[in-house]
Structures are given as C-alpha cells and as structure tokens.
Amino acid sequence: MSINYQTILAAMPKTLAKSLAARLEQPFYGQFTAAERETLEQQSGLVDHDLLLALLPLAAEFAYTPVSGFNVGAIAVGESGSLYFGANMELPQQTLFHSVHGEQSAISHAWLAGEKSISDIVVNASPCGHCRQFMNELTTPKELQITLPNEGSKSLSHYLPYAFGPKNLGISYGLMSAPALPLTIESADELVQLALGHAQASYAPYSKSPAAVVLETEDGQHFCGRYAENAAFNPSLPPMQMALNAMMLKQVPFTSIQRALLIEAEAAEISQVRASKSALTSISNVELEVVFGHQE
Numbered sequence: 044m045s046i047n048y049q050t051i052l053a054a055m056p057k058t059l060a061k062s063l064a065a066r067l068e069q070p071f072y073g074q075f076t077a078a079e080r081e082t083l084e085q086q087s088g089l090v091d092h093d094l095l096l097a098l099l100p101l102a103a104e105f106a107y108t109p110v111s112g113f114n115v116g117a118i119a120v121g122e123s124g125s126l127y128f129g130a131n132m133e134l135p136q137q138t139l140f141h142s143v144h145g146e147q148s149a150i151s152h153a154w155l156a157g158e159k160s161i162s163d164i165v166v167n168a169s170p171c172g173h174c175r176q177f178m179n180e181l182t183t184p185k186e187l188q189i190t191l192p193n194e195g196s197k198s199l200s201h202y203l204p205y206a207f208g209p210k211n212l213g214i215s216y217g218l219m220s221a222p223a224l225p226l227t228i229e230s231a232d233e234l235v236q237l238a239l240g241h242a243q244a245s246y247a248p249y250s251k252s253p254a255a256v257v258l259e260t261e262d263g264q265h266f267c268g269r270y271a272e273n274a275a276f277n278p279s280l281p282p283m284q285m286a287l288n289a290m291m292l293k294q295v296p297f298t299s300i301q302r303a304l305l306i307e308a309e310a311a312e313i314s315q316v317r318a319s320k321s322a323l324t325s326i327s328n329v330e331l332e333v334v335f336g337h338q339e
C-alpha cells in the first residue's frame with residue numbers, strides 16, 4: 044500500500060502536476076479542503092469538474108483490488124466544499140460481497156469527516172446499479188450530480204429513474220442527515236467510547252440496529268466505520284468494511300491492526316458480528332472484540 048505519485052503526476056496536465064507535487068510534499072490522505080481546491084484551480088487553470096476529472100487517476104491509486112485489479116477512483120464534494128477521495132476495496136480470498144465500491148468509499152469518507160450532504164460525485168467508470176442504489180439513500184437524487192469522464196454532469200435521477208428508496212419504506216430522512224440513534228454503554232475504555240459515538244451516528248432506519256467498528260493500529264491510530272443501511276438492504280455498507288476502507292485511504296497496512304472492536308445494540312433486530320469477523324479474518328489475525336450497548 045504505497046502510492047507512486049511520480050507515475051501519476053507524469054500523466055497529468057503539466058500545470059496540475061506542478062501544483063499537486065507541491066501539495067504532495069505534505070502528508071496526503073485523499074482529502075482537499077475548499078481552500079486547497081481553489082489553489083489547485085488557480086495554479087492548474089482547471090476549474091470545477093475539469094479539475095475533479097483530472098484528479099481521478101490519483102484517487103484510483105488508493106484502491107486495493109487483489110481480485111479484479113480494476114481500480115475505481117471517485118471524488119465526493121461535501122457541502123463544505125472539501126473534496127473526498129474514494130476508491131474500491133476487495134478483500135483477498137473472500138466472497139465478493141465484502142467489497143466496497145469507489146463511490147461508497149468517497150461517500151463514507153465525507154460522512155466520517157462530518158459532512159452532512161454531498162453535491163457531486165465524480166467517478167472514472169459508470170456507477171454500477173449497486174452504487175446508484177447506495178447513492179439514492181442520500182435522498183437528494185435530483186440535486187446530486189454525477190460526473191463521468193465523457194458524459195458531463197447528470198443528476199442521480201437520470202442514472203436511476205423509477206427509483207426505490209427510503210420513502211418507499213416510510214423513512215423521510217436519509218444517509219448523512221439522519222437523527223442520532225439512542226445507544227448507551229457504561230465503559231471507561233476509550234476505544235469503546237469512540238466506537239459508541241460512531242454507532243450513535245450510524246444509519247439504520249430499517250433494522251433499527253446501530254453498529255460501528257473501530258480499528259486500532261500498533262502506533263495508536265484509530266479507524267472508524269459506521270453501519271450505513273440501504274432501503275434495498277443488499278447495498279448496505281457494513282461498519283467493518285467502512286473502517287477497513289478508511290485504513291486503505293490512509294495507506295495504513297491492515298497487518299498493523301492490534302485491536303478491533305465492534306459495538307452494536309443488545310437484542311437488536313440484526314447483528315454485524317459474524318459478517319465483521321469473516322471480513323476481519325481475511326486480513327488480520329486479531330480477534331474481534333464485541334461490546335453490546337443498550338437501546339432506550
């Protein structure tokens with residue numbers, strides 16, 4: 044997991060490569076603030092979607108694809124104007140449903156960074172049906188713009204007509220804009236408290252089963268994943284996948300995990316325990332710790 048920036052920069056427009064090279068001398072974790080985006084625009088002469096499209100090869104470099112070797116890069120624009128990279132992730136020797144798509148990765152990146160909505164998704168391949176359905180959970184299908192290299196910008200409604208979504212199941216809010224879920228745990232363990240906050244912020248309007256994962260590395264870094272449910276159920280993104288994807292975006296090897304914690308609600312409708320264990324065992328020997336909270 045280490046990116047060879049030189050090769051990527053060499054294939055980019057010269058003005059952008061120069062501007063990026065200066066920025067990449069600092070640590071870079073697939074995120075540009077609105078101010079950094081403006082600097083890139085000014086220095087490269089590429090604006091709006093042209094800049095985002097030109098950045099996609101860099102986003103795709105973050106992918107981990109031991110099965111397909113097909114790297115998808117995506118960029119989500121948050122309401123703050125910040126840019127969030129996303130890339131697809133496959134787990135080695137695992138059934139394919141553990142995979143995270145590039146679009147899901149960019150959206151969860153923005154969500155974990157505190158964004159409440161997304162205006163644009165720019166991606167280097169046409170979003171698959173699963174991703175269109177995942178994005179429809181954001182409940183802004185008319186406003187959400189999808190931009191592809193040769194297709195310009197079109198709304199999600201264009202890509203997903205006759206959509207099935209939260210409203211069909213009586214839910215009026217959506218992913219990134221949902222009320223917090225009630226969950227309590229009495230514990231002085233900092234990792235438990237961190238995971239608890241993410242479980243309360245997780246999105247589970249259909250199963251009412253909040254869940255979050257925190258992965259701790261040997262050098263004390265924490266990577267969090269919140270459960271992101273979907274009205275069509277199968278495109279739901281499990282918390283373990285989101286946490287592993289956060290590690291991937293920061294280019295931290297999975298072998299550095301020293302603690303893995305899952306929090307969910309006692310006696311909840313559904314459980315993430317077995318799926319989380321099965322995902323974790325494909326990349327780590329660490330035993331999953333499970334802590335149950337109480338839903339009031």
Ligand SMILES: O=c1ccn([C@H]2C[C@H](O)[C@@H](CO)O2)c(=O)[nH]1
Nearest residue numbers: 111115131144145169170171174
């Ligand atoms: O919209 C799409 C379509 C596919 N993929 C990924 C999933 C898998 O890792 C690889 C091959 O399908 O590409 C995405 O990330 N987004």
Ligand SMILES: [Zn+2]
Nearest residue numbers: 144171173174
């Ligand atoms: Zn997809």
